[in-house]
Amino acid sequence: MAKTLEFFFDFTSPYAYLASSQVEALAERTGATLRYRPFLLGAVFKATGNSPPLLVPAKKVHMLKDLGRWTEHYGLPPFSLPPTFPFRSLEANRLALVAIEAGKGRNFVARTYRAGFVDHADLGDRAVLGRLAAEVGLNPEEALTKIETPAVKEALKANTDEAVARGAFGAPAFFVGEELFIGNDRLPFVERALRDL
Amino acid sequence: MAKTLEFFFDFTSPYAYLASSQVEALAERTGATLRYRPFLLGAVFKATGNSPPLLVPAKKVHMLKDLGRWTEHYGLPPFSLPPTFPFRSLEANRLALVAIEAGKGRNFVARTYRAGFVDHADLGDRAVLGRLAAEVGLNPEEALTKIETPAVKEALKANTDEAVARGAFGAPAFFVGEELFIGNDRLPFVERALRDL
Numbered sequence: 001m002a003k004t005l006e007f008f009f010d011f012t013s014p015y016a017y018l019a020s021s022q023v024e025a026l027a028e029r030t031g032a033t034l035r036y037r038p039f040l041l042g043a044v045f046k047a048t049g050n051s052p053p054l055l056v057p058a059k060k061v062h063m064l065k066d067l068g069r070w071t072e073h074y075g076l077p078p079f080s081l082p083p084t085f086p087f088r089s090l091e092a093n094r095l096a097l098v099a100i101e102a103g104k105g106r107n108f109v110a111r112t113y114r115a116g117f118v119d120h121a122d123l124g125d126r127a128v129l130g131r132l133a134a135e136v137g138l139n140p141e142e143a144l145t146k147i148e149t150p151a152v153k154e155a156l157k158a159n160t161d162e163a164v165a166r167g168a169f170g171a172p173a174f175f176v177g178e179e180l181f182i183g184n185d186r187l188p189f190v191e192r193a194l195r196d197l
Numbered sequence: 198m199a200k201t202l203e204f205f206f207d208f209t210s211p212y213a214y215l216a217s218s219q220v221e222a223l224a225e226r227t228g229a230t231l232r233y234r235p236f237l238l239g240a241v242f243k244a245t246g247n248s249p250p251l252l253v254p255a256k257k258v259h260m261l262k263d264l265g266r267w268t269e270h271y272g273l274p275p276f277s278l279p280p281t282f283p284f285r286s287l288e289a290n291r292l293a294l295v296a297i298e299a300g301k302g303r304n305f306v307a308r309t310y311r312a313g314f315v316d317h318a319d320l321g322d323r324a325v326l327g328r329l330a331a332e333v334g335l336n337p338e339e340a341l342t343k344i345e346t347p348a349v350k351e352a353l354k355a356n357t358d359e360a361v362a363r364g365a366f367g368a369p370a371f372f373v374g375e376e377l378f379i380g381n382d383r384l385p386f387v388e389r390a391l392r393d394l
Binding site: 048049050055056057058059061062065066069073164167168169179180182185186189 | 245246247252253254255256258259262263266270361364365366376377379382383386389
């Protein structure tokens with residue numbers, strides 16, 4: 001039976017960035033097919049009554065330390081919050097859908113998270129997005145035109161609505177079948193669920 | 198140099214219950230002295246602007262699954278939410294201070310969490326508290342009188358104020374020196390910090 005791991009992410013989520021660095025290896029170890037599913041975290045918060053952790057000052061201080069602990073643990077470059085954070089990610093999330101459809105999802109997601117959280121490029125900037133599209137082999141003009149089409153806009157909204165309907169309230173959100181796991185820190189449970197299938 | 202792990206907890210926190218099942222072994226593995234420090238989670242939420250996760254319905258559903266995954270992972274009895282949850286824990290937290298002062302902290306904390314989250318005893322009930330006090334070798338009448346004294350009331354408030362001043366916003370909260378870690382799920386980072394000392 002085919003195992004699938006669905007990974008719901010938004011490029012503005014630093015914890016989804018952390019998870020993005022682990023999911024490919026996890027899927028390989030467990031023999032699962034990984035589905036990249038961009039969604040809109042802001043809309044998820046709004047729909048569920050949840051709120052971003054950064055709104056509580058003490059949480060923000062702890063979160064910054066915590067993100068640094070995770071990047072050290074994973075062997076990623078040291079974490080610092082991008083000056084543009086929380087940057088606009090709507091267009092980047094839509095562009096991920098275009099990249100996924102073209103079979104370039106894995107590469108696009110990795111490069112875009114790295115651009116946002118390591119290089120501190122502004123993912124709300126269309127020039128940055130055009131460059132990222134080109135780097136994964138997409139025609140940047142075509143790709144940036146596509147993200148303005150109703151089909152792509154609706155697809156991102158549909159992912160968001162679906163995630164909320166299935167119980168998600170934050171990012172990253174993982175599904176193994178209908179088992180939901182929220183948070184980079186729950187990846188060991190995700191892995192156990194995939195092994196138990 | 199003496200290593201100390203401070204464990205701030207409130208008996209109403211299920212994640213602190215999970216952590217309480219692990220901290221003794223962790224302290225032993227790392228050669229750290231464990232300090233049990235009850236505090237008032239409600240006052241921490243109020244002081245920091247944080248809010249209980251259960252207020253967001255989707256979070257509550259996920260949290261109940263998550264707690265079950267953790268109890269399975271730790272080999273604890275299967276988790277179910279006590280019918281009295283969120284039960285009153287003020288007196289139980291104060292009683293912990295009395296037990297700690299009498300050198301019965303470890304035993305009292307373990308038994309009280311078990312009573313609350315496994316046996317579903319109502320920790321807001323003084324008869325339950327008297328029984329728990331007796332079980333760890335305290336005189337129940339004396340202990341229940343002590344928790345009404347200004348000294349004990351102030352000590353619990355002082356723990357709470359201190360935790361907030363040092364950056365805590367939830368439970369469980371761990372300090373290794375002034376390094377703060379929030380959450381049962383951060384125990385591996387707590388352990389790394391203690392090993393690195």
